[in-house]
Amino acid sequence: MTTWERFLDTFFNGKVMLKYLPDILSGMVVTIELALLIVFSGLAAGLALALIRSLAIRPLNWLIIFIVDLFRSLPPLVIIVLMYFGLPYAEVSPSGFVSTWLSLALVLMAFSEEIFWAGITSVHKGQWEASRSTGLSFGQTLMNVVLPQALRLTIPPLTNRTIAITKGTALGTVVAVTEILGEASSAVSNSYNPSPLMMGAAAYLVLFLPVVVLARRLEKRFAWKR
């Protein structure tokens, strides 16, 4: 056996790969479910908080800023572990799946709130004034004039952050979520061969490369001439 053949046999072992392919595929399904839940609930909650913040109600804004800063500073793994192992003491026992979903959704909510808020505040004051001077209300101006402009500005940072946090689904392994990395690492220990890890890496590429490409398209499409 040459060195090259030994390398292939170790990292890309056909027999091992074939055996564990179904496990990796089912891991992909779990990752996709988790990712979609995190993206939709996290972004929706972040946008809702940013809209509430634009109402400029002082005590409410302090609360929002505190929550956002808290979840931006804590490592996602810590939040997942606290939720999974800590909440049962409060008579709530979320599954590993639910703990991972809620934890990462809260983190995405926190980061996206900041991004949405930055987008809203970066829209020129004159836009508010022009709209209000024609009789549109605060809410109508926010929804029709300010938000459409703010969202376009936020697409690049938002896609970056969303992808980064969604990849955090791999952290679910520590609370026994059978997503891609979880399936891959148990396959590695069962087969004494790292090939399933390579399949896991390929699975992440298959999932996230199209998202990155799609994000770039969105950015181009929503850019407009000033």
Next chain:
Amino acid sequence: MTPQPIVDARAIHKHFGALHVLKGVDLKVAERELVFVIGPSGSGKSTLLRCLNRLEEPSSGSIVVDGIDMLDPRTDINHARQRIGMVFQSFNLYPHMTALGNVTLALRKVAGKSRAEADALGHAALERVGLADRAEHTPGQLSGGQQQRVAIARSIALEPRVMLFDEPTSALDPELVGSVLAVMRSLRESGMTMIVVSHEMGFARNAADRVVFMDDGLIVEQGPPAAIFETPAHERTRAFIGQIQRH
């Protein structure tokens, strides 16, 4: 002047923190009158204009526009603002909409017109400012002068009773100023009541009914353009007129 002015602002004071920007300004404007407000920068003329439609909240005083008490908390300010058009120095067109979209937004959302009605009124307004063929252009595809004319169309489409112009030509290249002034002149000929803050003294001279000179938060003097420009009564007015005419 008609006994019932369309704009009646009395004893307007405005403080920005410790800064006393308006120190008791009275301004009455008759229907179909064109009032030109001039004065050095920082004299409070833009702030006065912005108080009239309550983009700026006056600290005290009273403002009645077309019979509506603008400072009464019971007044529906969004409804009242439809009757008061405003044109800004920096145009403030919505960059994500076409010219027609800019003009029709308030028609649909505030005046409650259907899309078809709003589009028809929007096209008519763009026609009045000479931009019928630019309806589908976005602001980024228009020159500064064209953008400002779209902004004027956005206001007149709502058929306001008064139009406020806040330095409408100050951000324009000199060769584009004429087209905006031409639109303002045709508005005036159609009988629109207008209050204009601007440095276009030539326009003031031959289009204004009255020129108001403000300095340091107060109206120093006012009168027909000829009187203010040729024989100002106050030293401060004289100094200001002399300064701008040297350029």
